[in-house]
Amino acid sequence: MSSVLESTTVRNEHPDVIEAAMRPFGKPSRKFLIAALFLAIVVAAGLGAWIYQLRMGMGVAGYTDSSFWAIYIADVVAIIGVSYGGAVVSAILLLAGASWRAPLVRLAEGTALVTVLVGAAFIFPHLGRPDRLVGMVIHANVASPVFWDMIAITTYTFATFVFFLLPLIPDTATLLASNPDELGRGRRALYRFISRGWVGSERQRHVLHSATIVVAIVIIPLAVSVHSVLAWAFALVSRPGWHESIWAPYFVIAALYSGVALVILVAAGFRRGYHLEAFITKKHFVRLGYIMVALGALYFYLTFADLLPSAYVGEIGPTEIVYGMLLGSVAGWFWLFLVAGTILPLVLVALPWTRNIGGIVIASILVVIAMWIKRVIMVIETSGYDRLTNSFGELFRFTWVSITMTVAGAAAITLLLMLLFRVVPMLSIVEMQELSPGADASDEGSASPTKSSHGRAAGVVGAVILLMVGIGAVGVTNAQPARAESLAAVATETLPVVTVTAVEAGPENTVTATVTLNGQPVPGVQVNFYESTTMFAPGDNQVPLGAMSTNETGMASIKFVAAVTGPRTITATYFPTVLGDPVVGTANLDVTEAVSLYAPTPPRLLATAGQTLALILFGVVIIVFAILIAQVVRVRRVCRPVAKGSGEPVHGN
Amino acid sequence: MTSLFGIGKRQDAPVDFVLDPAAEELDQSRRNLLRGLGLAGIATAAGALGLVAYRDEAQAATADGTSGQEHQWCRVVDLRACKGERKCVAACQTRHGLPPEQTWMRTLSWHDDAGKEFFMPVMCQMCQDPPCLKVCPVSATIKTEQGVILVDQDQCIGSRACMAACPYEARYFNWNAPAPTNKMPEQSPNTSEFPSNQIGTVGKCVLCADRIPYSSDLPACVEACPRGAHFIGDLVTDVAVNGQSTVKLSTFLREGNAVRFKEELGTNPRCYYIPGNGQPVGGPLEGVR
Numbered sequence: 001m002s003s004v005l006e007s008t009t010v011r012n013e014h015p016d017v018i019e020a021a022m023r024p025f026g027k028p029s030r031k032f033l034i035a036a037l038f039l040a041i042v043v044a045a046g047l048g049a050w051i052y053q054l055r056m057g058m059g060v061a062g063y064t065d066s067s068f069w070a071i072y073i074a075d076v077v078a079i080i081g082v083s084y085g086g087a088v089v090s091a092i093l094l095l096a097g098a099s100w101r102a103p104l105v106r107l108a109e110g111t112a113l114v115t116v117l118v119g120a121a122f123i124f125p126h127l128g129r130p131d132r133l134v135g136m137v138i139h140a141n142v143a144s145p146v147f148w149d150m151i152a153i154t155t156y157t158f159a160t161f162v163f164f165l166l167p168l169i170p171d172t173a174t175l176l177a178s179n180p181d182e183l184g185r186g187r188r189a190l191y192r193f194i195s196r197g198w199v200g201s202e203r204q205r206h207v208l209h210s211a212t213i214v215v216a217i218v219i220i221p222l223a224v225s226v227h228s229v230l231a232w233a234f235a236l237v238s239r240p241g242w243h244e245s246i247w248a249p250y251f252v253i254a255a256l257y258s259g260v261a262l263v264i265l266v267a268a269g270f271r272r273g274y275h276l277e278a279f280i281t282k283k284h285f286v287r288l289g290y291i292m293v294a295l296g297a298l299y300f301y302l303t304f305a306d307l308l309p310s311a312y313v314g315e316i317g318p319t320e321i322v323y324g325m326l327l328g329s330v331a332g333w334f335w336l337f338l339v340a341g342t343i344l345p346l347v348l349v350a351l352p353w354t355r356n357i358g359g360i361v362i363a364s365i366l367v368v369i370a371m372w373i374k375r376v377i378m379v380i381e382t383s384g385y386d387r388l389t390n391s392f393g394e395l396f397r398f399t400w401v402s403i404t405m406t407v408a409g410a411a412a413i414t415l416l417l418m419l420l421f422r423v424v425p426m427l428s429i430v431e432m433q434e435l436s437p438g439a440d441a442s443d444e445g446s447a448s449p450t451k452s453s454h455g456r457a458a459g460v461v462g463a464v465i466l467l468m469v470g471i472g473a474v475g476v477t478n479a480q481p482a483r484a485e486s487l488a489a490v491a492t493e494t495l496p497v498v499t500v501t502a503v504e505a506g507p508e509n510t511v512t513a514t515v516t517l518n519g520q521p522v523p524g525v526q527v528n529f530y531e532s533t534t535m536f537a538p539g540d541n542q543v544p545l546g547a548m549s550t551n552e553t554g555m556a557s558i559k560f561v562a563a564v565t566g567p568r569t570i571t572a573t574y575f576p577t578v579l580g581d582p583v584v585g586t587a588n589l590d591v592t593e594a595v596s597l598y599a600p601t602p603p604r605l606l607a608t609a610g611q612t613l614a615l616i617l618f619g620v621v622i623i624v625f626a627i628l629i630a631q632v633v634r635v636r637r638v639c640r641p642v643a644k645g646s647g648e649p650v651h652g653n
Numbered sequence: 654m655t656s657l658f659g660i661g662k663r664q665d666a667p668v669d670f671v672l673d674p675a676a677e678e679l680d681q682s683r684r685n686l687l688r689g690l691g692l693a694g695i696a697t698a699a700g701a702l703g704l705v706a707y708r709d710e711a712q713a714a715t716a717d718g719t720s721g722q723e724h725q726w727c728r729v730v731d732l733r734a735c736k737g738e739r740k741c742v743a744a745c746q747t748r749h750g751l752p753p754e755q756t757w758m759r760t761l762s763w764h765d766d767a768g769k770e771f772f773m774p775v776m777c778q779m780c781q782d783p784p785c786l787k788v789c790p791v792s793a794t795i796k797t798e799q800g801v802i803l804v805d806q807d808q809c810i811g812s813r814a815c816m817a818a819c820p821y822e823a824r825y826f827n828w829n830a831p832a833p834t835n836k837m838p839e840q841s842p843n844t845s846e847f848p849s850n851q852i853g854t855v856g857k858c859v860l861c862a863d864r865i866p867y868s869s870d871l872p873a874c875v876e877a878c879p880r881g882a883h884f885i886g887d888l889v890t891d892v893a894v895n896g897q898s899t900v901k902l903s904t905f906l907r908e909g910n911a912v913r914f915k916e917e918l919g920t921n922p923r924c925y926y927i928p929g930n931g932q933p934v935g936g937p938l939e940g941v942r
Contacts, residue, residue, distance in 0.1 A: 037836070043912055056829065057827070057829040057853065058811075058826075058828050058853065059828035059829035059830075059854050060829075063826075063828055064754075064828065065754070065755070065816075065825050065826060065828075068816045068817070069813060069816075069817060125809050126812015127811050127812055127853075128809070128810065128812075128813070128826065128827075128852070128853030128855075129809065129810045129851075129853040129854060130810070131813045132791070132808070132809075132810045133810060135790075135791035135793075135808055136790055136791055136810065139789055139791045139792045139793070139808055140709040140791070140792070141787075141789055141791065141792040143707050143787045143788075143789060144787065144788050144789055144790040144814065146788065146790035146812055146814050147790045147813075150790070159935040232824055233814070236788065236818075237784065237788065237814075237817045238784065238818070238820050238918055239817060242817070299860055353942050377840045383817075386822055387760055387805065387821075387822055388818060388821065388822050389761060433813075445784075453694055468785070489837075525719070525876070533890065533892050534868070534872065535866070535867075535868075535887055535890050535892045535894075536866075536867050536868065536885065536892065536894040536899070537867060537868055537869050537871055537894075537896075539868060541892065541894055541899035542899055543891075543892050543899050543900070543901045544899070544901055544904070545901065561891065563890050563891035563892075564889070564890050595682070596888075596889050596890070596891065596893055597888070597903050598725050598888040598889045598891075601781045601782065601921050604782060604919060610707070610787075611707050614707055625929050
């Protein structure tokens, strides 16, 4: 994808940053157009697959009840994960003072912005009813981790955008000043808007630098929060394999690992496509490679730490999951991930004769693909585990719909990056000019770090972050003695007679039955007592109260406490013969004092903790937005005094 | 106060079916939540828009259990009686028009060492601390005043977070079009109590809540079991029936050594299992028909 501006070897000893950054701005080359067209077709195919899925239901993507979460949520996790690479290369290395990062930052930040958008977009096919997404706002449930996914991704996207935007202010001003004619009208208008009021004064540079530092500090915990909350969408349910305390940091490290790998790939792609060899050198790849494999080793360790406790204790669910990974249904994929995703990259970077750009790019490709596979395994295996039968249902099977959409996601990232850097410079011009001693010393437009602002801003935000971390019935109407009457009519003198009395004394009711045969008491026989209820069909239900044997006077008596007040019929039955009809006596009882055994469940421990946490989190989110907006406002404010009209910023170059 | 159901829909329901007062408390807790931020302006705006609610079991627990709650429905499954005929499953499938792969009730079976087969019907356990309710991002899972857990099919966005959360695997998804709506023997009013299954949403056992208070019809599974293994009960009036006999719920559970499934998870289910498959049905029910 080489551009038409093929003047690559302008000044070998002092490579021209401005010229290089503008290489994609020219008329697109044929290679570029073919690639863009191809990628656009793939993206369109993905959208078509989604429309098909919307019409036919998610079943066509391979989803079943035993794979209710599968490829799309894995795509969300994997693609949002790689966006963390941008945060590392730009924010972490900025704070660490690693100046070699300069040629990579714009590419890394652009990658972060594009991938977080594409990753978040995969939430749409993941949902059964994306048309009701507004429910996430108008019926939001603050107790749901998915709600906080939305909040975290939104906040992080905003921060990524601000982080991408701030360094563009001096860069666009520089380009406007140096090469206004080559920019074209669209870019000129955009750049004027972005850089309006920027003259590169001492104060402006000071404020911009300080604001960038603040955003860099904020973006790191934000990225941690995004990947943590994504992990908690899984870990906050009691499924084996997901319900792991290690998952949040595990996801964060996975994101860093795959993210650095993607930054390497993007850097390699743009380096080759636009001939940036003078700026992005083997040194950059080797350093990024070191960072990547260090994270890979950490991920390997966390994988072990994730699996060992489950396998060791041997609890059935978690053990089945570990078995499935090591020897069972997803073992092939798991070992592929482990070898290709953690061990091979380490070897490629460790061995001196593969520790070159080619070797490191291959390692990065392995990492990006293997980490996606790992996410898919993590999702589909537990999803397929049935906790009632302690066995696996049918695991997720890829279909053309879900594969097309996933490939389209990868294509969309590439395409968006290609287009993004046709609009904004792909190199961080001012920062690179400042760091390259031979380059033109352009005082205006360079943001020189001054120790005091750096330290103070860091201190303020650090305090805020510390603060954030620290807070871190009765349906009874009338009794129906219908059956008792009919049965009583059957009784004759030859049958025993049961007479019943029922007395209420406080909540306790005493029911007494007397069994007589021809006036003589019948001792030692069992009498069953019932009370009538109006509950449940068919409506004349008799609730057993218990059984008691008659004494010498033919009397049997039980005490009971009614559950509900109101009138009812008390029935006592006695079977004179084993197979014959019972003899029945009834009495009416109007209960005025009742004690129901039902008591509502007492609140669980920590029942209100969630609400408190939600409250704190809302506060944190508001503070974060306030900080980010304040940085933009700060920078805009220092640009204001000069920003009368739309005057071109003054630049002495 | 709540827009969970269309008002008209609720009036059409033939039963005295009211939402959990906890739902009413949502407004209050929402206001408290935001007031706590000290952002009165935002609180007013968000409160007016009905933006934010905190829904979990804590609300239900704070509801006053003694006032206005006439019934607290529960289930009892007498495993001694179950012989795995799965007539309950079939009746449920028919009544709710479900496809074969989507069973709101499953009957598990397993063999012991001697080759004897055991059965256990499992369905939504109507947890009082329901994990599914907490994780729903759009508050589509609701707990009624009478302890029944339902899904508002018109609000569900199909995130399937509840499927992940349910420890009883009692939730099912309408994966394919056409959703199995029109196979029902009776017209569904499309309420949460008797949902018409919509594509892209989650379904589960609704305890035939459209029949509450079960004074003319019992849940389909209870009616269908020829052996009376399924009981529908009310904890307040302390009565349970299986369509054939009536029991005093507390006594029945105590004498049957009733247990709850996965008690250790703290879900506080309202489904009781009486173990002892293979034992004869007996005890205090003798003579009562």
